[in-house]
Amino acid sequence: MTVEEEEIKNKEAPPQDEEEEEDEEGPGVAPGVDAGAKKKKKKKKPKKKKATQSDPPRVGLSKLFPSGVYPVGEICEYKDDNSWRTTSEEKRYDERMVMEDPEITYSNIRRAAEVHRQVRRAARKFIEPGKSMIEIAEYIENGTRALVEESGLECGVGFPTGLSLNSCAAHYTPNGGDNIVLKQEDVLKVDFGVHVKGRIVDSAFTLTWDHTYDKLLEGVQAATNTGVREAGIDVRLCDIAAAIQETMESYEVEVGGKILPVKPIANLSGHSINRYQIHGGKSVQLVKNNDQTKMEEGEYYAIETFGSTGRGHVIEDGECSHYAKIAHAPNVPLKLTSAKTLLRTITKEFGTLPFCRRYLDRVGESKYLLALTNLVKQGIVQDYPPLCEAKGVMTAQFEHTLILRPTVKEVVSRGDDY
Structure with missing residues (x-):
């Protein structure tokens, strides 16, 4: 356990019930009897009722986590040559310095990540065929604004809710007046973000109600998990891309009696994240390449994979939002x-x-x-503009945000759903 986790555990320890003692003379106690002989009655203070999330989610996180300590994401130790970082006193000291810096502290992104988990948990129950795209987008965004307790540029929605359908892989959200309704046979990518003081959590998942495309979703999710596993300090971006491609291409989908390979969409990628800037300058490609750029300590990344039953290439198509x-x-x-x-x-x-x-x-x-x-x-x-595959092709997306901390890798957006 790192120093930071120990500190968080101590902060989260529930306070002991305070008791008040009240002296009370029982019947038959004569005046002048020693005070120690008096009977004592213990009176407990009433416990405060713990706040719970509403349905739809509208209770701000400050009420659910009054201590200001938010859940830590999935902790992964670095592999191979970086395994020493977990127990290094020098790196543990670096982490303490980060926690004391209000501009960098992990608390902000953990708060955003917890908002994402709670909103998407509710959204996954809410989203179903028959709902309009505007209904779904507003459900997610209204929940995000309420839970993060939106305050100007201090905290709020990280970017528009992506609800790309079927052959559309990314960058579609309904404009005003949009009348598209979700259908039983649709494959829906749900991509939304939350930010606190510019620290953006970018995470996405795919839903389908037709089991035809289950393997497509399984392959793309497995590729994202591969990218998360391979990411680390001093790891080359080209090596992560090769691993993502190998995982995704090991899957295939049967559609109408035809076997279709799952292909990574070559001109989409994951990316580093800067404060108030969703694309931070480095790209995590989904296919083999020669990018020798390395991930660095302290960086934030969105490991984002897109798969397709088609050619594995998207073009701009449709009304921009x-x-x-x-x-x-x-x-x-x-x-x-x-x-x-x-x-x-x-x-x-x-x-x-x-x-x-x-x-x-x-x-x-x-x-x-x-x-x-x-x-x-x-x-x-x-x-x-929307980024789309050929008509009739299905696409899927999964995505997680992680921090390359000095001692460990933390997948902040990880939840029990994906």
């Missing part, structure tokens, strides 16, 4: 007054966090499409 202000966008003079106004709103409400058109509607913006298009053309805002 996802956008994000570019972190180091050029200082371009804007001619459109509406674009200037919209940029101020984006900066104030989202910063560099991804947003969608529904979020602009929610904060009171209207008739903004021309201004938004202008910001994209000027290179200030990046658009992220």
Whole structure:
């Protein structure tokens, strides 16, 4: 057990019941008798009722975890040449320093991860054929905002809820007026994020109600777990990619009497995560490559795998919903007054966090499409259209966020569901 886990265990130890003693003279006790002879009656203070989560989830985490200590994720010791880190006094000291730094502390991302676990637990019960995409997205986002106790850019939704269907692998969320309804035969990717002080938990899963594609989901989830297992300090990104590909390609799906191999989607990837920036600059590819870049101590990663029953390649297709202000966008003079106004709103409400058109509607913006298009053309805002396989192909996604701590690897988003 690391020093940090010992400290957390001590903090989480339940307080002992406090007792008050009240002297009471019983019948027949004569005046002047020694006080020690008096009978004592113990009176317990009433216990406070522990807060529980509501259905739908709306109870903020501060009420469920009043101590401010949140569950630690799955702890994995480093392998091979890095196994010494677990017991190293120097690395244990480094961890204590991290915990004392309010800008880096693991508490923020653990809080975000617990919100994710509780919201997705409820969402998995709520999501079913017959529900509209907007109903599902709002259920997840309203739960996230309530549990994380949304407060401007301090904490809130990490990015728009991805609800990509079937051949669409990523970057679809319903725009206002969307009337798509979930069907029994659909394969639904659910990808949503939570952030606390810019520390983003990015985690995704896939649901299907038709057992035809069970092996597709199984293969993609196994590939994500492979990536999580292989990730570590000083590990080359190309080696993780090769392991992910090998795992995923060991699966196949029978559809209509035909055996289809499960292929990793070659032009999608996992990624490092920076504060307030979902894509931090490093990519964890899903197929063999020559990227010699190494993972480093202290980095956060989203290990994210996508599988397909088709060619293993996606293209942009469909109406765009996802956008994000570019972190180091050029200082371009804007001619459109509406674009200037919209940029101020984006900066104030989202910063560099991804947003969608529904979020602009929610904060009171209207008739903004021309201004938004202008910001994209000027290179200030990046658009992220839906990424789709060929029609008729099915795709799946699983994803976890992990931290490469000095002593151990912590899979913060791990839950009992996946």
